Amino acid sequence: MEQADTSPIIVVDGLTKVFKNSAAVDSISFSVNRGETFAFLGPNGAGKSTTIKMLITLLAPTSGGGAVNGIDFVRHPAEVRRVIGYIPQMISVDGTLTAWENLTLMAKLYDIPRAERAKRVDEVLSLLGLETFRNSLVRTFSGGMVRKLEVGQAILHHPPVLFLDEPTVGLDPVSKQNVWDLLLELMRIYGTTIFFSTHDMEEADQVSQRVAIINAGAISIIGSSAELKEKTGEPNATLEDAFIFFTGSRLQETGNIREIRRNRDIARKRG
Numbered sequence: 083m084e085q086a087d088t089s090p091i092i093v094v095d096g097l098t099k100v101f102k103n104s105a106a107v108d109s110i111s112f113s114v115n116r117g118e119t120f121a122f123l124g125p126n127g128a129g130k131s132t133t134i135k136m137l138i139t140l141l142a143p144t145s146g147g148g149a150v151n152g153i154d155f156v157r158h159p160a161e162v163r164r165v166i167g168y169i170p171q172m173i174s175v176d177g178t179l180t181a182w183e184n185l186t187l188m189a190k191l192y193d194i195p196r197a198e199r200a201k202r203v204d205e206v207l208s209l210l211g212l213e214t215f216r217n218s219l220v221r222t223f224s225g226g227m228v229r230k231l232e233v234g235q236a237i238l239h240h241p242p243v244l245f246l247d248e249p250t251v252g253l254d255p256v257s258k259q260n261v262w263d264l265l266l267e268l269m270r271i272y273g274t275t276i277f278f279s280t281h282d283m284e285e286a287d288q289v290s291q292r293v294a295i296i297n298a299g300a301i302s303i304i305g306s307s308a309e310l311k312e313k314t315g316e317p318n319a320t321l322e323d324a325f326i327f328f329t330g331s332r333l334q335e336t337g338n339i340r341e342i343r344r345n346r347d348i349a350r351k352r353g
Contacts, residue, residue: 091116096146108299121290122279129299130279167236177221226257246278302328
């Protein structure tokens with residue numbers, strides 16, 4: 083029986099981003115294995131989103147680099163964009179269009195051949211469980227349905243790597259579980275590697291195979307949730323205990339007022 087390829091699909095070496103003489107990301111190095119669910123756990127302002135934006139080529143690093151699916155993301159950004167999917171924190175669907183129209187537009191942007199577009203869109207709607215809502219305006223959707231549609235947009239071209247920035251922010255527990263059920267199904271069907279940022283301890287604990295704790299732009303530790311808890315030396319330790327153990331502080335919302343307002347606005351829009 084052929085074994086699954088678990089070689090690194092994301093490799094990061096000394097990645098650094100400096101804004102106004104302050105390092106938002108401070109010379110971090112790590113790798114993510116093919117087919118893995120990898121969590122970037124840390125508070126707002128820790129460097130999670132900045133790291134993701136560099137990996138998906140939306141932001142140029144100050145120094146350092148690496149590769150996604152074997153492609154240098156600093157030297158060959160256009161090639162990297164063809165092999166990734168990205169779901170940002172902010173709403174990325176058009177509420178004035180139907181689900182089918184949103185997906186069809188994205189299929190065109192991904193240069194999916196015209197002859198394949200309708201079939202690909204239908205397949206994704208089926209996978210999302212949104213077939214009966216294909217002609218409904220997205221502004222009538224619940225928060226969980228909107229997030230599902232955003233996942234659908236990101237996977238139309240079957241990318242080997244999917245990046246998600248705070249994928250369930252603003253969602254109720256049922257919608258959050260539904261979104262993760264969908265993401266884990268993608269892993270099963272396509273072997274998709276999932277890299278996501280979060281400040282949700284429970285989310286990181288339950289769905290990730292490995293967790294990287296990042297704080298103040300630096301990675302404190304990487305390992306499975308169980309390994310991080312064990313290293314605290316405390317019986318019945320939680321992931322929050324591990325975070326405190328490795329960073330010396332509790333995971334708190336440390337963003338400025340603009341970030342707090344933005345996150346609350348996302349939560350309001352997603353219901």
